[in-house]
Amino acid sequence: MHSKTADSLQNKFNQKLLDKGLRPTKQRSCVYDVLLQKKDHPTADEVLVRVRKKLPSISLATVYNCLETLVDCSLVKQVNMDRSPSKYCPNLTPHAHFRCSKTGRIYDLNLQEDEINQLKELLPSGFNAENFDLTFSGSANLP
Amino acid sequence: MHSKTADSLQNKFNQKLLDKGLRPTKQRSCVYDVLLQKKDHPTADEVLVRVRKKLPSISLATVYNCLETLVDCSLVKQVNMDRSPSKYCPNLTPHAHFRCSKTGRIYDLNLQEDEINQLKELLPSGFNAENFDLTFSGSANLP
DNA sequence: TTCTCAATTTAGAATAATTCCAATTACAAC
DNA sequence: GTTGTAATTGGAATTATTCTAAATTGAGAA
Numbered sequence: 105m106h107s108k109t110a111d112s113l114q115n116k117f118n119q120k121l122l123d124k125g126l127r128p129t130k131q132r133s134c135v136y137d138v139l140l141q142k143k144d145h146p147t148a149d150e151v152l153v154r155v156r157k158k159l160p161s162i163s164l165a166t167v168y169n170c171l172e173t174l175v176d177c178s179l180v181k182q183v184n185m186d187r188s189p190s191k192y193c194p195n196l197t198p199h200a201h202f203r204c205s206k207t208g209r210i211y212d213l214n215l216q217e218d219e220i221n222q223l224k225e226l227l228p229s230g231f232n233a234e235n236f237d238l239t240f241s242g243s244a245n246l247p
Numbered sequence: 248m249h250s251k252t253a254d255s256l257q258n259k260f261n262q263k264l265l266d267k268g269l270r271p272t273k274q275r276s277c278v279y280d281v282l283l284q285k286k287d288h289p290t291a292d293e294v295l296v297r298v299r300k301k302l303p304s305i306s307l308a309t310v311y312n313c314l315e316t317l318v319d320c321s322l323v324k325q326v327n328m329d330r331s332p333s334k335y336c337p338n339l340t341p342h343a344h345f346r347c348s349k350t351g352r353i354y355d356l357n358l359q360e361d362e363i364n365q366l367k368e369l370l371p372s373g374f375n376a377e378n379f380d381l382t383f384s385g386s387a388n389l390p
Numbered sequence: 391t392t393c394t395c396a397a398t399t400t401a402g403a404a405t406a407a408t409t410c411c412a413a414t415t416a417c418a419a420c
Numbered sequence: 421g422t423t424g425t426a427a428t429t430g431g432a433a434t435t436a437t438t439c440t441a442a443a444t445t446g447a448g449a450a
Contacts, residue, residue, distance in 0.1 A: 127417080129427065148407080163429050168408065170428095185380075186327050187436080189407060202374050211374070219369055226362055226381075230390070231345050231354070233383040237328075238366075240376035247373070270397065270446080291436080306400050311437070330408080332436060393450075404439065415428070420421105 113140065120177040134158050135170040136194070139180055145191040145210045183210070185239055200238035211244065256283065263320040277301050278313040279337070282323055288334040288353045326353070328382055343381035354387065 108116075117136055121128045138154045139146070146154070152167045171192055174180040183191040185203060191210070198220055200213040215223075224233055260279055264271045281297045282289070289297065295310045314335055317323040326334040328346060338355050341363055345354040358366075367376055 125426095127426065129416085131428070161429090165409085165430075166428055184327070184329050187330070187333060187407095190330060200369060202370065202376070205377070213369060213371065213374075215369065222365065223381075224383075226343060226356060226358065227345065227383060228356065230388045231356075231383065232385045232388065233345070234348070234385040235383065237380070237382045237384075238369075239380045240367075240370060240374065240378065241380075242375045242377040245373050245375065268397095272398065272445085274399070304400090306402095308401075308438085309399055312399075330436095391450100394448090396447100397445080399444070400442085402440090405437080407436090408434080410433065411431090413429085416426085418423105418425090420423080 117179060120179055121173075124177055126173060126177070131155075131159065131162055131166050132170045132173060134162075135167060136174055136179060139174075139192055139194045143193060143195065143212075145183055145193050147189040147191055149189070151192065184237075185210075200240065202244065203239060203241045204244040205241050206243055209244070213240075260322060263322055264316075267320055269316060269320070274298075274302065274305055274309050275313045275316060277305075278310060279317055279322060282317075282335055282337045286336060286338065286355075288326055288336050290332040290334055292332070294335065327380075328353075343383065345387065346382060346384045347387040348384055349386055352387070356383075 117133060118128045121132065126132075134155050135151060137158075138151055142154075148164065148167050148171060151171065152162070152164050155162050155167060171180065171182070175182050175192075178196065180192050180194050181196065183193055183201065185191070185201070193212070195212050195214075198215050200215060202211040202213055203209070204211070220236075223236060223238070227233055260276060261271045264275065269275075277298050278294060280301075281294055285297075291307065291310050291314060294314065295305070295307050298305050298310060314323065314325070318325050318335075321339065323335050323337050324339060326336055326344065328334070328344070334353070336355070338357075341358050343356040343358060345356055346352070347354070363379075366379060366381070370376055
């Protein structure tokens with residue numbers, strides 16, 4: 105197992121932004137940090153609250169801007185369920201979601217390559233999927 | 248193959264509403280008919296336009312009310328993708344969706360029971376799914 | 391038939407999430 | 421330092437949807 109160092113994450117962040125000709129500003133960096141620190145799928149509002157602990161004067165508009173930028177740079181994924189506010193997570197590996205209907209909590213279910221292939225086999229010929237979105241809901245009974 | 252008669256659909260509609268102590272009004276019936284007539288996943292706005300051909304003075308609020316009622320009665324499914332307006336469809340059999348990124352068109356992909364079981368096998372133990380939502384997006388290349 | 395009353399419909403106001411806009415601020419390159 | 425573009429900001433605007441309170445409907449009672 106291998107967990108990225110703070111430094112290598114910082115490099116990745118800088119690199120992905122610079123690749124697109126964008127600046128790694130402190131607002132963007134702070135929004136990204138907040139998502140890495142607690143991986144619980146916060147909404148923009150929740151991100152605002154957390155980021156303000158470091159940057160008390162950041163605006164909601166900026167949080168939305170930063171999140172959009174991070175999504176465009178493939179640093180963060182935007183997660184939508186039903187019509188509830190968008191949630192954001194830094195898990196870039198292919199995964200499904202499970203929402204516990206009791207607690208509202210969202211779990212990432214990482215998928216193996218063969219599982220993804222299995223999913224794509226559900227497609228009739230003529231359909232070419234670039235993306236998929238898979239969300240389960242029900243009750244989670246965890247240790 | 249077997250296609251339901253207009254009458255049996257009418258009965259189903261009346262029954263499901265009466266089961267819940269609700270009235271099969273002309274507005275509700277008309278909204279349901281519109282969904283059955285063209286199964287292309289219209290939004291509430293689009294449903295409004297279509298229903299007004301029969302009931303010119305129906306309001307948008309009523310269309311929303313009717314759609315909600317039909318969903319509650321399990322006559323219609325509400326389909327959400329990203330943060331776009333909710334879409335509605337009368338296909339109650341378990342299915343996934345495919346959205347063509349070129350045309351925006353949405354296709355139903357009906358799933359067999361074994362395929363649904365396959366999907367549920369993606370869940371680690373402790374997760375009990377009552378529902379799932381599976382949407383692919385990409386390009387459709389159809390005859 | 392007429393009356394009654396709860397269910398339904400309706401128009402418009404309210405809400406919530408998000409995007410837009412125009413004015414400032416920040417910062418990299420010269 | 422100056423300049424120029426990118427980024428941030430507060431507030432207004434937009435969009436989908438829900439809420440509200442008044443009017444209408446229709447089924448059953450009298």
